[in-house]
Amino acid sequence: MPAHYLITPASRDFPLLTVMSMTDDAVFRLFCLARWPNTEGAPVCDRCNLPATGPHSRRRFRCLNCGRLFTVTSGTALAYLKLPLRLVLILVAQWAIAPKGRAARYLSQSFGLNYRTVFSLCHKLRHAMTSDVVGQQIGGPGVEVEADGCYLGGHVRPTNWVINRRDRRFARNKSDKRWVVVVVRERRPNGRTLVFVVKHERQGAALIAKVVRPGSIIHADSHFAWLELDALYETKRINHEEAYSDGQACTNHAESFFARLRRLEAEHHHIAGPYLLRYATEAAFREDQRRLSAADATYLLLHLALNSKPDREFKNYRDLKRRRRLSGQH
Numbered sequence: 001m002p003a004h005y006l007i008t009p010a011s012r013d014f015p016l017l018t019v020m021s022m023t024d025d026a027v028f029r030l031f032c033l034a035r036w037p038n039t040e041g042a043p044v045c046d047r048c049n050l051p052a053t054g055p056h057s058r059r060r061f062r063c064l065n066c067g068r069l070f071t072v073t074s075g076t077a078l079a080y081l082k083l084p085l086r087l088v089l090i091l092v093a094q095w096a097i098a099p100k101g102r103a104a105r106y107l108s109q110s111f112g113l114n115y116r117t118v119f120s121l122c123h124k125l126r127h128a129m130t131s132d133v134v135g136q137q138i139g140g141p142g143v144e145v146e147a148d149g150c151y152l153g154g155h156v157r158p159t160n161w162v163i164n165r166r167d168r169r170f171a172r173n174k175s176d177k178r179w180v181v182v183v184v185r186e187r188r189p190n191g192r193t194l195v196f197v198v199k200h201e202r203q204g205a206a207l208i209a210k211v212v213r214p215g216s217i218i219h220a221d222s223h224f225a226w227l228e229l230d231a232l233y234e235t236k237r238i239n240h241e242e243a244y245s246d247g248q249a250c251t252n253h254a255e256s257f258f259a260r261l262r263r264l265e266a267e268h269h270h271i272a273g274p275y276l277l278r279y280a281t282e283a284a285f286r287e288d289q290r291r292l293s294a295a296d297a298t299y300l301l302l303h304l305a306l307n308s309k310p311d312r313e314f315k316n317y318r319d320l321k322r323r324r325r326l327s328g329q330h
């Protein structure tokens with residue numbers, strides 16, 4: 001029986017030692033290539049879309065048209081970072097190859113960096129992953145798509161004494177901090193996974209209708225939340241009280257995504273707060289790109305980060321006053 005691809009030598013093609021032994025010029029060239037792949041790394045001014053000259057001193061480029069000086073990370077999700085490029089590459093590489101995500105605290109301690117620096121970098125990378133799926137539609141005539149929802153957050157801790165405990169299965173005893181991650185996933189090679197965060201599962205069908213192309217065949221469980229989809233698509237339903245798959249319908253691909261999301265939750269401990277959509281998008285990205293080699297996964301993530309706009313929420317994150325203003329505290 002052949003070995004799984006991810007344990008073959010071909011997949012482990014970008015170990016930490018390789019990044020450590022790269023020259024500064026090689027690291028810089030890799031960043032240029034990931035930012036401007038169409039010109040094979042030759043700099044292009046964002047504003048004029050014309051070739052620029054350089055690198056000049058401090059590895060900056062100059063646009064011959066507007067005269068602007070810029071660096072390889074200017075105007076991207078990795079702008080404003082005060083870390084050496086090699087260290088950014090190491091963090092991106094370590095983050096890209098983790099199948100269940102990598103906690104910021106782990107990276108912070110491994111590389112001796114401030115926790116908030118790493119935390120904001122991780123969120124900038126999640127922002128880059130989001131930019132990959134914004135406006136994307138999936139499915140199409142005859143393409144099978146699976147839809148499902150999963151509750152996260154709002155854990156109600158049982159009281160110490162049994163006599164004081166309330167039945168947590170009743171809605172009145174549940175926390176209002178619970179959220180539903182709704183997923184739609186194409187069932188085909190290189191299929192994409194899209195996620196939404198809603199308060200109730202019944203809100204998911206309208207969002208699904210916006211991103212799944214007409215003519216798709218939707219597989220869903222027997223929850224009433226998906227009844228709306230029956231009018232829009234050919235649907236196949238599976239009653240999970242009877243079976244997980246009846247040979248016709250199943251949502252096992254969607255369940256695989258939730259399995260990864262749960263494992264990601266175990267790594268991060270708490271994801272169902274204000275950033276749940278970001279974490280869910282990360283899990284979807286990791287699920288879709290799970291068969292990439294270490295080098296390909298790192299390059300893809302670097303390319304996305306260097307071709308997405310700065311993440312406004314995490315720009316200058318270490319500025320405490322600004323953080324408080326953004327979060328509504330004074």
Ligand SMILES: [Zn+2]
Pocket residue numbers: 045046047048049063064065066067068
């Ligand atoms: Zn210019």
